Amino acid sequence: MRLTLAFLLCAAISLVAPASAQVSPTPAAPEKPAAAPAKPAPAASPKVRPTTAAKKAAPSPLPAATPAPVETPDDPNVDLVFGAFQRGLYKTAFDLATKRVQEKGDPKAMTMLGELYANGFGVKRDDAKAADWYKRAADAGDREAMFELAMLRIAGRGGAVNRQEAARLMASSAKLGNPKATYNLALLYLGGEVLPQDVRRAAELMRLAADAGNPEAQYALATFYKEGTGVPKDLEKAARLLQQASLAGNVDAEVEYAIALFNGTGTSKNEAAAITLLRKAARQNNPIAQNRLARLLASGEGMPVNKIEALKWHTIAKTAGKGDPELDQALSTMSAEDKAKADIAVRRWLSTK
Structure with missing residues (x-):
């Protein structure tokens, strides 16, 4: 049940799929549009792996290019800053x-500058500047900045590791309704290293984050x-909850x-959907x-036997460390x-990954 803070120094919040089952014989070109990077979110129980401040691997700094013109929208409420970020500009x-920031002292704009410096998007990566901008925005009450600064403090980026400050920032962000912060705060209570271990409190926080639509919290x-x-x-x-997280694209939940x-188990049996x-x-x-699918293909449970596909x-799965001696034996008699x-099918698959 312990979640060590060492896990919090990983790269991005995700969950490790449990291995138990009854199934027998699961940016950007310089100023071109590009998908905005996924936000990180730390996990729970022995099966859950946390988020970390290391976040995404930063791409090479973008060359200085003349910004593409951004038209002023008719709607004054449109956020041009975030819109440009989402398009990879x-x-x-x-x-x-x-x-x-210069004209209005906008905390959201400060958070954006922190994000850009933290990831080296459009500027040279600079953790110290990222931490400074996040802190200015957090001091002004921005919940996203509080969360991001907490992640930097946990990883020791832009300053010394400070887990107590990280916990305080995480709690403040969670109190303002940030689902990612709520989820990560639950992990801190679950781990019992930064905050006193409190499994019930962790479960309460997980429920809040899950109800807010956080797939990692739903899975946890x-x-x-x-x-x-x-x-x-x-x-x-x-x-x-597994269904909700699965529909949101959480692969472990799938x-x-x-x-x-x-x-x-806990739902109507549906082999075809499974x-x-x-x-x-x-x-x-x-x-x-991959292992579960191989077992079903080898045994013919719920589908026709296909030992070539099973192998x-x-x-x-074995190349990723998921061995299965029973399958080794079951497929050993193949011609x-x-x-x-x-x-050939394996080599074709691996060559595309």
Whole structure:
């Protein structure tokens, strides 16, 4: 049940898919539009892995280019700074945010400058400047800046590691309704290293973050209900939360929900839907899903037997460390010709990853 703060020094908040199951024989070109980077979010129980301040790997600094013109919208409420950031126009976002800070002292613009410096988007990465801008925005009451500064303090970026300050900032951001901060604060209570361990409080915070739509919190809370951690054991609630997180694109939740569907655990049994989810997660390179899919293909449970495909997914899962001696044995009698076909499929898959 312990979550060490060492986990908090990883790269981005995500959850580790549990291996248990009953299934037997789951930026940017200089000023071109680009997808905005995903925000980080630390996990819970032995199966949950936290967010960290290290966040995304920063790309190489963008060359200084003449900002693409941004038209002034008819709606004065449109945020040009965030709009430019979302389109990958980081230099434009930097210039607009700087102007807004100078003219209006806008905390949101300060947070944007912190984000740009923290990731090296449109400017040279500078953790000290990022921390300074986040602090100015946090002092002005911006909940996003409080969270981001907390993550920097945990990782020791832009200053010394300060976990107590990080916990205080996280609590302030959570109190203002930031789901990511609420989720991470729950992890701190769960770990018991920065804050006193309090599993019930962790579960309460996970529920708040889950209700606000945070997929990581939904998955973590599902694990709590599945195991009876800080809440009464309730497999139906666990399945509903896994479904929500799965629909939001959490791959680990897709695997666990697929297993629940296949076995009818806390939800109606639906082998076809389970297999669809396992295939989706396997294609997203989840080794648990790849292993479960290989088992079903080898045994013919819920689908026709296909040992070539089974060996393909089994081998791919093994390259990620998910071995399975039972599958080794079950597929050992395949012909040399079929093994060669599976090997070609494996090499084709790996060459695209």
